[in-house]
Amino acid sequence: MDAETDDIQRNKHPAREVDAIDRKILGVLVEDATISYAELGERVGLSPPAAHERVKRLKRSGAIRATSAIIDPRAVKKPLLAFVHIDTRGWGKTPELMAVSKFPEVEEIHTVAGDTCMLLKVRTEDTRALEGLLARLYDTPGVTSTRSYVVLSTYLERPVQPETTAEWPAPKHMATPVY
Amino acid sequence: MDAETDDIQRNKHPAREVDAIDRKILGVLVEDATISYAELGERVGLSPPAAHERVKRLKRSGAIRATSAIIDPRAVKKPLLAFVHIDTRGWGKTPELMAVSKFPEVEEIHTVAGDTCMLLKVRTEDTRALEGLLARLYDTPGVTSTRSYVVLSTYLERPVQPETTAEWPAPKHMATPVY
DNA sequence: CATAATGGCCGAATTGAGTTCCGCATCAAT
DNA sequence: ATTGATGCGGAACTCAATTCGGCCATTATG
Numbered sequence: 001m002d003a004e005t006d007d008i009q010r011n012k013h014p015a016r017e018v019d020a021i022d023r024k025i026l027g028v029l030v031e032d033a034t035i036s037y038a039e040l041g042e043r044v045g046l047s048p049p050a051a052h053e054r055v056k057r058l059k060r061s062g063a064i065r066a067t068s069a070i071i072d073p074r075a076v077k078k079p080l081l082a083f084v085h086i087d088t089r090g091w092g093k094t095p096e097l098m099a100v101s102k103f104p105e106v107e108e109i110h111t112v113a114g115d116t117c118m119l120l121k122v123r124t125e126d127t128r129a130l131e132g133l134l135a136r137l138y139d140t141p142g143v144t145s146t147r148s149y150v151v152l153s154t155y156l157e158r159p160v161q162p163e164t165t166a167e168w169p170a171p172k173h174m175a176t177p178v179y
Numbered sequence: 180m181d182a183e184t185d186d187i188q189r190n191k192h193p194a195r196e197v198d199a200i201d202r203k204i205l206g207v208l209v210e211d212a213t214i215s216y217a218e219l220g221e222r223v224g225l226s227p228p229a230a231h232e233r234v235k236r237l238k239r240s241g242a243i244r245a246t247s248a249i250i251d252p253r254a255v256k257k258p259l260l261a262f263v264h265i266d267t268r269g270w271g272k273t274p275e276l277m278a279v280s281k282f283p284e285v286e287e288i289h290t291v292a293g294d295t296c297m298l299l300k301v302r303t304e305d306t307r308a309l310e311g312l313l314a315r316l317y318d319t320p321g322v323t324s325t326r327s328y329v330v331l332s333t334y335l336e337r338p339v340q341p342e343t344t345a346e347w348p349a350p351k352h353m354a355t356p357v358y
Numbered sequence: 359c360a361t362a363a364t365g366g367c368c369g370a371a372t373t374g375a376g377t378t379c380c381g382c383a384t385c386a387a388t
Numbered sequence: 389a390t391t392g393a394t395g396c397g398g399a400a401c402t403c404a405a406t407t408c409g410g411c412c413a414t415t416a417t418g
Contacts, residue, residue, distance in 0.1 A: 018255065028221070029247065031245075036404060037405070046367080047368050048368095048404085049407085050366075053367085054366095061254070062254065064251075067213050067247065068210065069245075072244050076340075076343070078339065087301040104344065105344060106335065107337055108336045108337075109333070110260070110332065110333050110334065112328040112329060112331060114329065119262060124343075129347065131347075132348075147294075153291070155288040157289075159286070160249060160251075160257065161283035161284075164256060164284065164303075164304055169315065175308070215375060227399080228379095229375095231376075233395095361407080361417080362415105363414105365414085368409105368412085369409090369411105371406105371407085371408080372406080372408095373404105373407085374404090375403090378400085380400105381397095382397085383395090383397100384395085384396095385393085385395100387393095
């Protein structure tokens with residue numbers, strides 16, 4: 001059957017809607033991915049094999065990108081967290097800039113809309129290491145300036161949550177949007 | 180033995196240095212926590228029971244805070260990522276502000292040093308939902324203004340890495356710090 | 359409208375991994 | 389030098405992951 005080949009090639013997301021049970025599964029596995037399929041099934045109202053089948057599908061479809069250990073930054077000597085805004089001449093996403101990915105201190109790289117071009121989330125051992133990274137950034141052609149926000153305290157830090165807020169409490173003084 | 184009780188009560192981090200092997204284990208488990216202890220042991224040069232023992236210790240000590248499923252934001256209808264800077268009157272960390280933790284769209288809350296007070300990482304379904312969250316923030320007493328950085332593209336996003344950069348390539352034009 | 363086909367679930371059985379136990383080697387302290 | 393503690397490896401045991409076959413519901417089809 002050629003159709004099967006087409007299915008495989010077409011897309012990495014084989015278009016399977018995540019239903020309510022899938023969301024519950026994701027919610028459980030985000031909290032703790034070490035539980036048995038027996039318990040997972042029990043929590044979402046499914047038999048162990050059915051739960052297993054669901055999880056397999058979620059992994060195949062890419063909804064579950066990975067299951068990984070979450071490390072305490074202090075345990076690996078990285079107590080300093082900072083967000084670095086970068087302004088560049090021209091278009092910021094140069095290969096030279098992307099090269100900072102090789103530093104394990106860099107956890108996120110985004111291009112953003114706003115009064116800055118790019119945004120980095122970095123975690124270092126101390127201010128010295130942060131300075132080293134900033135120096136490395138300033139050496140990158142095109143980088144005109146950076147602004148760093150050093151985190152004093154983290155009150156919440158969690159992975160992507162499967163739930164969404166259905167209704168936002170609309171303040172009275174706001175007009176209802178047309179669209 | 181009273182000593183044992185003391186050990187338990189004293190600290191959640193029983194002061195066990197993470198050595199080189201532990202770091203290798205963490206590196207493997209950050210990438211993929213689903214592998215068997217047999218393979219984990221093989222990759223770090225340990226027998227399966229020894230690897231298991233190490234992992235148990237890393238979990239007990241809190242170095243491994245959790246092992247969780249990493250979800251593709253698109254799969255759960257959250258394609259919009261934004262960083263929100265919040266300026267407040269007085270000290271920002273009020274219980275009213277912390278209440279936004281209840282929204283699953285909010286992934287991170289930090290207090291930062293810089294030209295702003297607090298920093299939020301939020302992930303929403305669309306701009307409408309982001310607006311709803313911002314409206315909710317402006318309704319919070321003490322909040323004077325917010326600045327949002329909407330992410331256009333994410334080029335890197337990964338959990339805490341166990342490795343650290345030992346030597347930062349020092350640019351020539353920088354003086355050597357005294358400390 | 360009836361019927362075939364698909365997809366998802368459950369229960370039972372098998373395979374494989376997680377886990378425990380015990381002896382040994384290494385290192386530190388007495 | 390001896391003793392104690394700690395971490396490792398090999399083998400055995402227990403439990404969970406995985407597979408299989410049959411059932412039911414829903415959807416497509418003649």
